Amino acid sequence: MSKKLSGFPEFLPRERIVEQQVLDHLRRTFELHGFANVETRAVEPLDVLLRKGEIDKEVYAVKRLAADPAEPAELALHYDLTVPFARYVLENAGKLEFPFRRWQIQKVWRGERPQQGRFREFTQADIDIVARDVLPFHFDVEVARVMAEALAGLPIPRATLQISNRKILEGFYLGLGVADPTAVMQVVDKLDKVPAERIRELLLEQGLDAPQAERILALAEIVTTDTSFVQRVEALGVEHELLAEGLAELAQVVKGASDVDGVTVTADLRIARGLDYYTGTVFETRLEGWEHLGSICSGGRYDELAKDRRSTYPGVGISLGVSRLLVPLALAASRSVPSAVLVAVDAEESRSISDTIAGALRYRDIPTEVAPAAAKFGKQIQYAEKRGIPYVWFPPSSVKDIRSGEQVDADPTTWTPPLEDLTPTILTKEQLS
Amino acid sequence: MSKKLSGFPEFLPRERIVEQQVLDHLRRTFELHGFANVETRAVEPLDVLLRKGEIDKEVYAVKRLAADPAEPAELALHYDLTVPFARYVLENAGKLEFPFRRWQIQKVWRGERPQQGRFREFTQADIDIVARDVLPFHFDVEVARVMAEALAGLPIPRATLQISNRKILEGFYLGLGVADPTAVMQVVDKLDKVPAERIRELLLEQGLDAPQAERILALAEIVTTDTSFVQRVEALGVEHELLAEGLAELAQVVKGASDVDGVTVTADLRIARGLDYYTGTVFETRLEGWEHLGSICSGGRYDELAKDRRSTYPGVGISLGVSRLLVPLALAASRSVPSAVLVAVDAEESRSISDTIAGALRYRDIPTEVAPAAAKFGKQIQYAEKRGIPYVWFPPSSVKDIRSGEQVDADPTTWTPPLEDLTPTILTKEQLS
Known part of the structure; x- marks a missing residue:
């Protein structure tokens, strides 16, 4: 599989x-x-794609599995964004304002080695x-x-x-x-x-x-x-x-x-x-x-x-x-999740307290998750560490930077992490090694 | 075409x-x-997709155009994000931290009517x-x-x-x-x-x-x-x-x-x-x-x-x-481009002045474009109007809200539009009619 x-x-x-x-x-x-954004469908009629002769072998044809096997495919996945954009411009010429600036970020497919x-x-x-x-x-x-x-x-x-x-x-x-x-x-x-x-x-x-x-x-x-x-x-x-x-x-x-x-x-x-x-x-x-x-x-x-x-x-x-x-990049962020804060859970019966703290943090745009289980705090800290989450909040009012070990009293309706901890950062090759 | x-x-x-x-x-x-983001490839091996028997007729098969026509397709476009995610979890189980929260937004394909x-x-x-x-x-x-x-x-x-x-x-x-x-x-x-x-x-x-x-x-x-x-x-x-x-x-x-x-x-x-x-x-x-x-x-x-x-x-x-x-929505934004400001151009020889003003605005995260031609100002304002751009900047230091007609002296290194004009807003059906 x-x-x-x-x-x-x-x-x-x-x-x-x-x-x-x-x-x-x-x-x-x-x-x-x-620049305005455009997204075009993933498929184009085969004849549109094959107009540029040299690429035909690289094209992926697309066909409903339920269609007659003897019928040739009529659609194919686009191999670039220029041909679909040219088609889009013609199709919508009466509705677009020219000169027209557009950006387009999408997947493309080519059957090359x-x-x-x-x-x-x-x-x-x-x-x-x-x-x-x-x-x-x-x-x-x-x-x-x-x-x-x-x-x-x-x-x-x-x-x-x-x-x-x-x-x-x-x-x-x-x-x-x-x-x-x-x-x-x-x-x-x-x-x-x-x-x-x-x-x-x-x-x-x-x-x-x-x-x-x-x-x-x-x-x-x-x-x-x-x-x-x-x-x-x-x-x-x-x-x-x-x-x-x-x-x-x-x-x-x-x-x-x-x-x-x-x-x-x-x-x-x-x-x-x-x-x-x-x-x-x-x-x-x-x-x-x-x-x-x-x-x-x-x-x-x-x-x-x-x-x-x-x-x-x-x-x-x-x-x-x-x-x-992306090939030359180390391709590693400082954490594997968006969360800047993990709110610890004292006991399953009081999970709603942790949920409320998390809600207060999220309300001020701080990505936050709540611990999956009311395990020992050491284990909850380890959960954060493994994901690179920098802060663990202990209900009701204490937050710890688990990198430095520094722990301070804090109010979830006012505390904010430093800007550089709010979102994951991209690590350089030096930081990785 | x-x-x-x-x-x-x-x-x-x-x-x-x-x-x-x-x-x-x-x-x-x-x-x-x-929740962490995952993107999976658009195609899955056909046998993975056909495990859930009832959907086989809706699947789009994918095959290199250069492949032998007699060979059956081995790949197909995914018809949901659950099957690919289950496959991704198995493939990467040793590298993921569980419990694993993920969000995934992608296109899916089904050959239904x-x-x-x-x-x-x-x-x-x-x-x-x-x-x-x-x-x-x-x-x-x-x-x-x-x-x-x-x-x-x-x-x-x-x-x-x-x-x-x-x-x-x-x-x-x-x-x-x-x-x-x-x-x-x-x-x-x-x-x-x-x-x-x-x-x-x-x-x-x-x-x-x-x-x-x-x-x-x-x-x-x-x-x-x-x-x-x-x-x-x-x-x-x-x-x-x-x-x-x-x-x-x-x-x-x-x-x-x-x-x-x-x-x-x-x-x-x-x-x-x-x-x-x-x-x-x-x-x-x-x-x-x-x-x-x-x-x-x-x-x-x-x-x-x-x-x-x-x-x-x-x-x-x-x-x-x-x-x-999206079907019930009016699907109309207040403008067709991200630009909040159009910088007018006095004459083609002084286009660089307009470019510099636009650069100063963009430096402070204000989406800005420069007029395509040094036409009469009325025509340049019309260019903004057609796209729904709310402000036109006249070099060197005057900016006009073209909806109200109000024009003020301004410095491109400090002037900022009201927050509600910075990005396009979604129009309600009432605003449209």
């Missing part, structure tokens, strides 16, 4: 508290910036801003900044937001006289997995000459934490209108997001996101010391996120892989 | 805010009482307390009380928590000399759908005599808001040890939960929950004026929630159907 399913991680309560706090922080950040940081069921946290017909460029800056602020507030290794712009790559390749810039982009996109020497060979195989390949690789080496990338690109001596537009856009995003404390923001011209349908800004994100996990947070601008008979809906967004983000 | 799927409801942002506030309130209540209040994808909010080997009875009282407090704090029609105890029914039937009390319970369970006259016939068909059927129906008519049901049952003149035990237990639960303001708590001896494996306390809940929705919140005690080679895990819990609970 209790066979664990590979790729479907589940947390113990002490671990889940860490995940909850991460999710709470993300929500708080998104809502502070005015599980490995470190790659799951079959995992949580994504997406923000997108979508408009009808025209989406001003400052929203690219906003999305980068909001996600940078969200990452900066998390107890994770330092994140580097790597930003590029498809127009720079495409314009540069066109300026170099490359016939098929998309094909080149897909080759360059492999740079974090394949050595530069091999990329050069692949470019030559595409019919490029050696100086072209040289400059394409030189472009991909440019990484700066400020707008100096503009000069370095210009120094490569390639000119094209699209390139100039891309450089100006990327400079604006880097400038706009680089003053967020706690994260590094780079212009990184290796980032291409070759297989997605981005049309301008593109984002990836890596965690210091955990680069092997790949990008934990990616996105960009789609000039055509969705389209109906009347309108086009351009969008810009980023998707954060919450489950992958 | 945008075909709506029947039974898979999705909310507009203004509706979703209501659902979010309901979920936030539930979480806050559960955590104040020390959709109708009002019945969906194919819906949200459940469960609390359970589970122990190893022995679970003291006071936890039955606690679970009832916590859910009563949770319901009392919601903007819904008045809820009636209807509580009964299987031991009363079983003991009463045994005391009457009935051979198969379970069969009788399943007949009596139909009382809210089938007239009493028909129930009487069904009982006679089971081989009972007329006086037996009479007293069984008389028992089922007993509904009290206090412990006076004990005397009324005793007046029926049936005696059995199990009956006495059940009466004492039910009296304890009703007494313990009946002082929660804002909900009605009843001992209701019609409640049997005939098809579930409860062994003592059973709960159902109905909303005033919305009784046709059926029970929105049900549960009870299982003496054997789970079992492994070494131990039995008794549990008591209640499951709230959040999606059904």
Whole structure:
């Protein structure tokens, strides 16, 4: 019965508290910036999901067990939150106010082979801003900044937001006289997995000459934490209108997001996101010391996120892989329950006294539970200790910090624990060892 | 593409805010009482789900699209949160501290025919307390009380928590000399759908005599808001040890939960929950004026929630159907976005001034967005109006309540909106019309 399913991680309560706090922080950040929440159903019609050809093998089909076995499945679990959101926008276009900022945190499912940081069921946290017909460029800056602020507030290794712009790559390749810039982009996109020497060979195989390949690789080496990338690109001596537009856009995003404390923001011209349908800004994100996990947070601008008979809906967004983000964490909270206080029970006949004390504490928002049995006080203290509950209340009017042993007289209608004990805190690896 | 799927409801942002506030309130209540959160994966092995025979046709099977079509599905979406929780308890028994209180709010899926209040994808909010080997009875009282407090704090029609105890029914039937009390319970369970006259016939068909059927129906008519049901049952003149035990237990639960303001708590001896494996306390809940929705919140005690080679895990819990609970609501929040303030933009060149003002407001936890374009101020105010954002800030230092028209000078590092404007509020039906 209790066979664990590979790729479907589940947390113990002490671990889940860490995940909850991460999710709470993300929500708080998104809502502070005015993003509205949307939840879409877990399933989409198969034909909606299969429009992007490359992912069909990863999809989980869903079918009523009572349905005819010969009938093909018509539904499948969503594998990201972008496709459902695009469908939601079209379905509700008449009722939404554009530009529309939304955040969405939900599980997604992919039938891939599980490995470190790659799951079959995992949580994504997406923000997108979508408009009808025209989406001003400052929203690219906003999305980068909001996600940078969200990452900066998390107890994770330092994140580097790597930003590029498809127009720079495409314009540069066109300026170099490359016939098929998309094909080149897909080759360059492999740079974090394949050595530069091999990329050069692949470019030559595409019919490029050696100086072209040289400059394409030189472009991909440019990484700066400020707008100096503009000069370095210009120094490569390639000119094209699209390139100039891309450089100006990327400079604006880097400038706009680089003053967020706690994260590094780079212009990184290796980032291409070759297989997605981005049309301008593109984002990836890596965690210091955990680069092997790949990008934990990616996105960009789609000039055509969705389209109906009347309108086009351009969008810009980023998707954060919450489950992958949690991999580097110790995943331990200071306690396994929300309770800050355990009210001891003298005798079963007087349990209602303890219940009343607990009620008074909860009334002032102090998470409290009552001991399960009128056991010896030593055993009741042990119950609190095992769960990491910091305070034990002895009826009627005495409360003990069981870490320090300090016990004081107190009134349940006025006593309050120090703020740092009110909710569980996330332990660092040092505190754990 | 945008075909709506029947039974898979999705909310507009203004509706979703209501659902979010309901979920936030539930979480806050559960955590104040020390319940820890658990999330289980969406899928379970099919054999785990099919153990309870009667639900197999409602299950959605899940299978990788790339898998062999001839292979049967091995996974399915969970149809409740109790079966996954029982599996989770067994899988993690060595790492959990018992008694273990947990809350769990997740989507569940059932392939039933959709109708009002019945969906194919819906949200459940469960609390359970589970122990190893022995679970003291006071936890039955606690679970009832916590859910009563949770319901009392919601903007819904008045809820009636209807509580009964299987031991009363079983003991009463045994005391009457009935051979198969379970069969009788399943007949009596139909009382809210089938007239009493028909129930009487069904009982006679089971081989009972007329006086037996009479007293069984008389028992089922007993509904009290206090412990006076004990005397009324005793007046029926049936005696059995199990009956006495059940009466004492039910009296304890009703007494313990009946002082929660804002909900009605009843001992209701019609409640049997005939098809579930409860062994003592059973709960159902109905909303005033919305009784046709059926029970929105049900549960009870299982003496054997789970079992492994070494131990039995008794549990008591209640499951709230959040999606059904939302049916009577107007489902409209005072605004469609979290933003309390829109910062206007004078000109695109000075957008950074507006961004700085927004940053200062957000720094003090005031949800704020910046206008999408430096349009005429009238148009910017309209942007706020359409979303229900109450305040528009005009740089550098003036803020207008666009409902009253009142405009004041203000400093973004100190100005705060009234608390009731900080987050969206839920509108009543009267406010809407």
